[in-house]
Amino acid sequence: MIEINNVSKWYGQFQVLTDCSTQITKGDVVVVCGPSGSGKSTLIKCVNGLEAFQQGNIVVNGTSVGDPKTNLPKLRSRVGMVFQHFELFPHMSITENLVIGQTKVLGRSKEEAQERGLKLLDRVGLKSQADKFPGQLSGGQQQRVAIARALAMDPICMLFDEPTSALDPEMINEVLDVMVELANEGMTMMVVTHEMGFARKVADRVIFMDHGHIVEDATKEEFFGTPRSERAQQFLSKILSH
Amino acid sequence: MNYHWNWGIFLEQVKAGEETYLDWLITGFGWTLAVALTAWVMALLCGGIIGTLRTAPQRGLAFFATCWVELFRNIPLLVQMFLWFFVVPELLPRELSLWIKQDMPAKEFVTAVLCLGLFTSARVAEQVRAGVQSLPNGQRMAGLAIGFTLPQTYRYVILPMAFRIIIPPLTSEFMNIFKNSSVAFAIGVLELTFQARQMQEDSEQGIETYLAVTVLYFICAFVANRGMAFIEKRSRVPGFIATSK
Ligand SMILES: Nc1ncnc2c1ncn2[C@@H]1O[C@H](COP(=O)(O)OP(=O)(O)OP(=O)(O)O)[C@@H](O)[C@H]1O
Numbered sequence: 286m287i288e289i290n291n292v293s294k295w296y297g298q299f300q301v302l303t304d305c306s307t308q309i310t311k312g313d314v315v316v317v318c319g320p321s322g323s324g325k326s327t328l329i330k331c332v333n334g335l336e337a338f339q340q341g342n343i344v345v346n347g348t349s350v351g352d353p354k355t356n357l358p359k360l361r362s363r364v365g366m367v368f369q370h371f372e373l374f375p376h377m378s379i380t381e382n383l384v385i386g387q388t389k390v391l392g393r394s395k396e397e398a399q400e401r402g403l404k405l406l407d408r409v410g411l412k413s414q415a416d417k418f419p420g421q422l423s424g425g426q427q428q429r430v431a432i433a434r435a436l437a438m439d440p441i442c443m444l445f446d447e448p449t450s451a452l453d454p455e456m457i458n459e460v461l462d463v464m465v466e467l468a469n470e471g472m473t474m475m476v477v478t479h480e481m482g483f484a485r486k487v488a489d490r491v492i493f494m495d496h497g498h499i500v501e502d503a504t505k506e507e508f509f510g511t512p513r514s515e516r517a518q519q520f521l522s523k524i525l526s527h
Numbered sequence: 528m529n530y531h532w533n534w535g536i537f538l539e540q541v542k543a544g545e546e547t548y549l550d551w552l553i554t555g556f557g558w559t560l561a562v563a564l565t566a567w568v569m570a571l572l573c574g575g576i577i578g579t580l581r582t583a584p585q586r587g588l589a590f591f592a593t594c595w596v597e598l599f600r601n602i603p604l605l606v607q608m609f610l611w612f613f614v615v616p617e618l619l620p621r622e623l624s625l626w627i628k629q630d631m632p633a634k635e636f637v638t639a640v641l642c643l644g645l646f647t648s649a650r651v652a653e654q655v656r657a658g659v660q661s662l663p664n665g666q667r668m669a670g671l672a673i674g675f676t677l678p679q680t681y682r683y684v685i686l687p688m689a690f691r692i693i694i695p696p697l698t699s700e701f702m703n704i705f706k707n708s709s710v711a712f713a714i715g716v717l718e719l720t721f722q723a724r725q726m727q728e729d730s731e732q733g734i735e736t737y738l739a740v741t742v743l744y745f746i747c748a749f750v751a752n753r754g755m756a757f758i759e760k761r762s763r764v765p766g767f768i769a770t771s772k
């Protein structure tokens with residue numbers, strides 16, 4: 286489903302990603318973790334072409350992301366993305382947030398899009414908020430709407446960039462629950478997160494990044510059993526202890 | 528001061544004609560509104576486009592937009608008025624130049640609108656650019672991630688918020704355009720300032736004339752201000768607190 290082959294990326298002189306390779310097969314849930322600044326966000330944004338990379342290639346569902354001939358908007362419309370700061374469109378109601386991509390990008394009728402949007406809103410437990418605006422919802426609610434918005438496009442896979450790290454602790458679980466459900470339904474997911482509970486529950490593999498390198502790419506059992514690299518061990522002991 | 532006050536002057540007939548001085552001022556007021564409002568529509572359209580282009584990732588487009596802004600905001604408005612009126616037609620092909628000078632309908636009006644519209648567009652463009660840049664980059668990413676093209680992302684995501692954010696500075700540009708339209712008198716548009724000068728010379732009641740004109744300009748600016756405040760209120764986003772990046 287997602288193949289990342291020897292990807293390197295520079296910001297000017299500064300190398301953010303060095304020779305990153307991994308594969309995510311259909312239905313897999315892969316958790317990406319690592320210290321701040323290690324390049325996790327950059328890597329996940331390369332997958333749907335929000336960031337360009339200079340070397341290597343990424344293939345999503347048979348389409349090469351780096352190829353200049355690729356229709357990136359079309360590819361992105363099939364890859365759901367959820368951001369740390371939700372990024373709902375503040376001037377649109379919740380329903381409009383869910384509808385606009387379906388009508389303007391997928392060409393669905395307004396009625397069809399609304400029906401689909403409301404169904405997904407119900408699924409994330411927010412049907413009663415349909416007519417509110419993003420600024421009137423809590424962070425956890427906004428993030429659940431953001432997930433519904435991505436799902437409304439019928440994505441073939443989902444990317445999450447620290448979906449819970451901007452949330453107050455009591456709201457983290459309502460978002461994680463939605464993600465766990467999604468994982469259990471067989472959605473292909475690439476999730477940047479430090480929520481190791483989530484990783485333990487649903488991840489198939491865990492990737493550990495440091496300084497732009499993929500240092501560890503292991504099954505969940507291997508990773509939580511005995512990480513092979515010292516840096517991953519240090520990182521784990523730090524985030525598991527607090 | 529032995530000035531002879533005469534507030535009844537507005538209802539008196541002008542020296543050579545049937546109309547009253549009030550008719551002159553009303554005609555002038557009408558042209559002022561016409562110049563200012565037409566130029567404002569033009570300034571919003573061009574300013575919106577140019578301001579957007581200034582934030583575009585394509586270097587060439589951004590450079591073109593920067594040149595536009597620098598050109599129109601670094602030359603005094605009055606000089607621009609004369610340039611458009613006297614110089615630009617000379618630079619055009621002969622046929623066109625002749626047509627403009629002899630046959631173009633409402634030549635002064637068209638020139639004044641073009642000049643004032645472009646001048647103000649540079650200022651609007653700067654506001655639009657600032658508005659776009661004040662939005663978090665995540666909004667652009669979210670628009671693109673949903674599958675919008677970059678123009679769609681601007682159209683549906685970025686510009687609706689950017690324009691809301693810049694309503695206060697746009698309000699003062701809108702008020703300025705009425706005041707700046709008085710420069711059009713220099714190329715012979717029969718707007719309020721032009722008519723006021725004519726009335727002053729004709730009637731020799733300069734004080735009444737300019738007090739009346741002052742009130743009329745004041746009303747324009749005041750109504751413009753209230754109108755924009757109304758739009759701001761109508762377009763307010765529920766629950767949205769302006770965040771600085
Ligand atoms: N636009 C940019 N220009 C220059 N450097 C950048 C840019 N964006 C990110 N970087 C740098 O690239 C590195 C990787 O950034 P990235 O956001 O991918 O890290 P991250 O692993 O997601 O960190 P965090 O956990 O803080 O989100 C950082 O050192 C960052 O400073």
Ligand SMILES: [Mg+2]
Pocket residue numbers: 325326327446447
């Ligand atoms: Mg990050």
